[in-house]
Amino acid sequence: MIRHIVVWKMADGEDKEKRAMDIKKNLEALKGKIDVLVDIEVGLNFNTTESASDVVLVSTFRTKEDLETYQDHPEHKSVGANYVRPYVKERRVVDYEF
Numbered sequence: 001m002i003r004h005i006v007v008w009k010m011a012d013g014e015d016k017e018k019r020a021m022d023i024k025k026n027l028e029a030l031k032g033k034i035d036v037l038v039d040i041e042v043g044l045n046f047n048t049t050e051s052a053s054d055v056v057l058v059s060t061f062r063t064k065e066d067l068e069t070y071q072d073h074p075e076h077k078s079v080g081a082n083y084v085r086p087y088v089k090e091r092r093v094v095d096y097e098f
């Protein structure tokens with residue numbers, strides 16, 4: 001099994017919380033649309049320390065190839081282009097087998 005974790009810091013702006021909620025809603029809506037996606041969870045941070053990030057994605061796949069299929073899927077790319085990349089300033093990712 002593969003775990004794919006992405007952590008983002010949102011760009012500053014008065015609609016930061018709304019944008020974070022849009023990321024959560026649209027990423028979680030991918031379950032059922034992309035058949036290789038075993039599970040997905042998106043969390044919104046409440047920690048206010050300087051080192052904290054704003055949004056975390058934790059998703060599960062059966063194989064590395066399934067993760068690649070997910071990353072190349074048009075629905076996933078659309079969410080990234082419309083709801084994530086325009087509104088985040090930093091991204092970190094970890095992929096591992098378990």
